[in-house]
Amino acid sequence: MTEITTEKARIGAPSAQPFIDGFTEEGESLSPINAAGSKAPLAGASAKSHSHGGGEGVPDSSRAGRLTSYKLADFKPLTGLEEDWRFTPLKRLRGLHTEVLSGAAPTVIVKGPEDVTVEGVGRDDQRIGTAGIPEDRVSANAWENFAQATVVTIPSEFEALTEITIDIEGTSLEAAAQHLVIVAKKFSKAVVVLNHRGSAVVSENVEIIVEDGASLTVVSLQEWNDDAVHASSQQAKIGRDAKLKHVMVSLGGDLVRVTPSARFTAPGGEAELFGLYFADAGQHLEQRLFVDHAVPNCKSNVLYKGALQGRNAHAVWVGDVLIRKEAEGTDTYEANRNLLLTDGARADSVPNLEIETGLIEGAGHASATGRMDDEHLFYLMARGIPESVARRLVVRGFLNEIIQQIKVPSIEERLTEAVEHELALTDN
Amino acid sequence: MSTLEIKDLHVSIDTEQGTKEILKGVSLTIRTGETHAIMGPNGSGKSTLASTIAGHPRYNVTSGSITLDGEDVLEMSVDERARAGVFLAMQYPVEVPGVSMTNFLRTAKTAIDGEAPKLRTWTKDVKAAMEQLRIDADFAQRNVNEGFSGGEKKRVEILQLELFKPKFAVLDETDSGLDVDALKVVSEGVNRAHAEGKMGTLLITHYTRILRYIKPDFVHVFVDGQVVEEGGPELADRLEEEGYDRYAKGAGTAAAPVAVQA
Numbered sequence: 086m087t088e089i090t091t092e093k094a095r096i097g098a099p100s101a102q103p104f105i106d107g108f109t110e111e112g113e114s115l116s117p118i119n120a121a122g123s124k125a126p127l128a129g130a131s132a133k134s135h136s137h138g139g140g141e142g143v144p145d146s147s148r149a150g151r152l153t154s155y156k157l158a159d160f161k162p163l164t165g166l167e168e169d170w171r172f173t174p175l176k177r178l179r180g181l182h183t184e185v186l187s188g189a190a191p192t193v194i195v196k197g198p199e200d201v202t203v204e205g206v207g208r209d210d211q212r213i214g215t216a217g218i219p220e221d222r223v224s225a226n227a228w229e230n231f232a233q234a235t236v237v238t239i240p241s242e243f244e245a246l247t248e249i250t251i252d253i254e255g256t257s258l259e260a261a262a263q264h265l266v267i268v269a270k271k272f273s274k275a276v277v278v279l280n281h282r283g284s285a286v287v288s289e290n291v292e293i294i295v296e297d298g299a300s301l302t303v304v305s306l307q308e309w310n311d312d313a314v315h316a317s318s319q320q321a322k323i324g325r326d327a328k329l330k331h332v333m334v335s336l337g338g339d340l341v342r343v344t345p346s347a348r349f350t351a352p353g354g355e356a357e358l359f360g361l362y363f364a365d366a367g368q369h370l371e372q373r374l375f376v377d378h379a380v381p382n383c384k385s386n387v388l389y390k391g392a393l394q395g396r397n398a399h400a401v402w403v404g405d406v407l408i409r410k411e412a413e414g415t416d417t418y419e420a421n422r423n424l425l426l427t428d429g430a431r432a433d434s435v436p437n438l439e440i441e442t443g444l445i446e447g448a449g450h451a452s453a454t455g456r457m458d459d460e461h462l463f464y465l466m467a468r469g470i471p472e473s474v475a476r477r478l479v480v481r482g483f484l485n486e487i488i489q490q491i492k493v494p495s496i497e498e499r500l501t502e503a504v505e506h507e508l509a510l511t512d513n
Numbered sequence: 514m515s516t517l518e519i520k521d522l523h524v525s526i527d528t529e530q531g532t533k534e535i536l537k538g539v540s541l542t543i544r545t546g547e548t549h550a551i552m553g554p555n556g557s558g559k560s561t562l563a564s565t566i567a568g569h570p571r572y573n574v575t576s577g578s579i580t581l582d583g584e585d586v587l588e589m590s591v592d593e594r595a596r597a598g599v600f601l602a603m604q605y606p607v608e609v610p611g612v613s614m615t616n617f618l619r620t621a622k623t624a625i626d627g628e629a630p631k632l633r634t635w636t637k638d639v640k641a642a643m644e645q646l647r648i649d650a651d652f653a654q655r656n657v658n659e660g661f662s663g664g665e666k667k668r669v670e671i672l673q674l675e676l677f678k679p680k681f682a683v684l685d686e687t688d689s690g691l692d693v694d695a696l697k698v699v700s701e702g703v704n705r706a707h708a709e710g711k712m713g714t715l716l717i718t719h720y721t722r723i724l725r726y727i728k729p730d731f732v733h734v735f736v737d738g739q740v741v742e743e744g745g746p747e748l749a750d751r752l753e754e755e756g757y758d759r760y761a762k763g764a765g766t767a768a769a770p771v772a773v774q775a
Contacts, residue, residue, distance in 0.1 A: 468624070
């Protein structure tokens with residue numbers, strides 16, 4: 086084993102031992118370049134001593150060093166060998182990374198309490214760009230090509246008693262760009278639900294601004310038709326003592342790639358990121374999230390749960406949590422759980438934790454992928470419950486933990502039904 | 514009147530060291546209304562018998578038979594056995610995350626009866642049974658066994674026994690880990706179920722303590738995968754005084770194999 090010398094290297098760094106042929110600790114080396122030269126994203130300097138590497142580590146090996154830009158030209162064309170694209174079948178992006186995104190954007194209809202303002206604004210609106218800068222080519226492509234943005238503002242100190250729904254309905258398969266801005270003003274409280282439906286090939290940027298003392302829940306539901314391709318960068322900026330709960334649910338679509346991020350900008354912030362996905366045969370559901378602890382005394386908790394069934398059902402979860410040097414008193418935990426219901430499905434799970442200070446409350450990461458627990462099935466079946474029903478109960482229970490987080494009864498019911506529907510497909 | 518008949522049952526498990534025989538020819542007949550206690554030291558195969566009757570996949574029946582009123586139980590899947598009327602109160606009930614007790618109980622009852630229970634009477638029955646077993650009402654909303662203490666899990670097993678009304682109940686060390694109060698509550702539950710006169714009980718225990726509250730008609734002593742002695746309730750009293758040592762030493766009345774695992 087390589088002698089590990091620094092704190093940063095100790096956590097999350099690949100060991101010198103090649104443990105499974107063709108695999109690194111970051112997952113399978115899908116690309117020839119990855120196989121030849123390790124460039125794990127969080128490996129830091131230790132990548133250089135990586136025994137099955139041999140090549141040089143890339144300069145931006147820390148998540149903090151990732152390129153961000155509003156300009157498409159700053160991002161090199163994708164080859165599929167990039168760390169953040171290595172699991173994504175680029176051919177199925179239908180041009181989101183190569184074409185000018187000039188198709189008609191999915192229609193946006195916002196419903197909610199009267200006090201909430203909804204505006205359609207041009208590219209020059211000052212609020213655009215306040216919460217995020219594109220971190221990949223597909224996001225930058227949308228940024229460069231969107232015609233109009235929808236800005237939803239929850240006024241200061243306003244507490245919305247009913248949820249605000251943003252229905253995003255795709256009607257065309259021409260590659261398109263979309264831009265949304267959600268602003269929760271100081272001390273406001275609201276639940277915003279994004280319903281993605283219909284058929285679309287769309288790259289979407291969602292900026293989420295949670296001002297000081299505000300409490301915002303954003304639920305992003307991907308219930309697309311089978312032919313949809315959706316890339317969604319959802320970047321949140323969290324103010325002092327502000328709270329964000331982000332719940333991502335991906336069920337429908339051919340390829341859905343959601344990249345949520347939460348950036349703390351002042352102390353006392355709290356972020357909870359939950360996710361649920363159910364991948365069927367041939368579906369690619371990817372989620373890559375980033376929690377940036379850049380200031381002291383913030384809390385984050387991440388839990389993503391997925392079920393997979395059918396041939397070539399593919400789920401990807403990559404969770405990057407970065408605790409910067411300044412972020413003393415950080416408390417964070419991230420976990421991913423996958424349940425493989427049939428043969429032929431595949432889940433990639435990479436929980437990355439990068440820690441630059443030891444003065445923290447706690448930091449943990451976990452990932453588990455497996456089949457259904459036989460003892461659970463035995464217990465239920467020993468009570469007369471047939472195997473198919475028992476399996477459903479277990480999967481439903483497994484995913485319920487996320488659904489229960491939404492706290493909007495009508496949506497919880499709808500999602501429970503949607504999960505039931507997915508499960509009914511297993512029995513065939 | 515129903516009969517659960519176990520004949521010359523041999524059961525083995527697969528271990529890393531190879532196949533290991535655990536039950537070496539067990540025969541037992543239980544009829545409706547009877548309570549049979551199976552007693553024996555740790556590792557004698559008592560729990561293997563219980564799990565085999567319920568159909569746990571870990572246990573392989575190599576020979577012998579189990580029949581319920583002549584029907585071949587070994588041919589049945591786990592859920593079919595339960596629907597045929599066999600109930601196993603488990604030694605270590607597992608937690609099933611995200612599945613509420615309410616939902617679980619109703620789903621199981623529906624499966625066992627072949628039709629959904631009438632909502633009003635069912636809710637009342639569940640509530641009454643929970644009260645009798647001193648289970649807090651909020652348990653109904655909690656997930657199956659999740660965060661329950663050992664004693665709470667055992668009470669919930671007996672709750673199911675009372676609600677599902679099986680033909681035969683196999684209680685796998687239901688008494689272990691219970692304090693005296695919980696033991697009484699649980700025993701009362703078993704006795705209530707038994708008093709309805711439609712159930713036969715196979716009570717598996719390491720200790721004689723529970724037999725003060727549940728009176729067995731027959732006692733079978735299990736050592737090294739075999740029944741080495743059988744008798745009436747008086748045999749339990751004797752075991753309480755003398756323990757299992759005499760079987761281990763081969764000094765008992767039956768020809769007991771010597772090797773007893775501690």
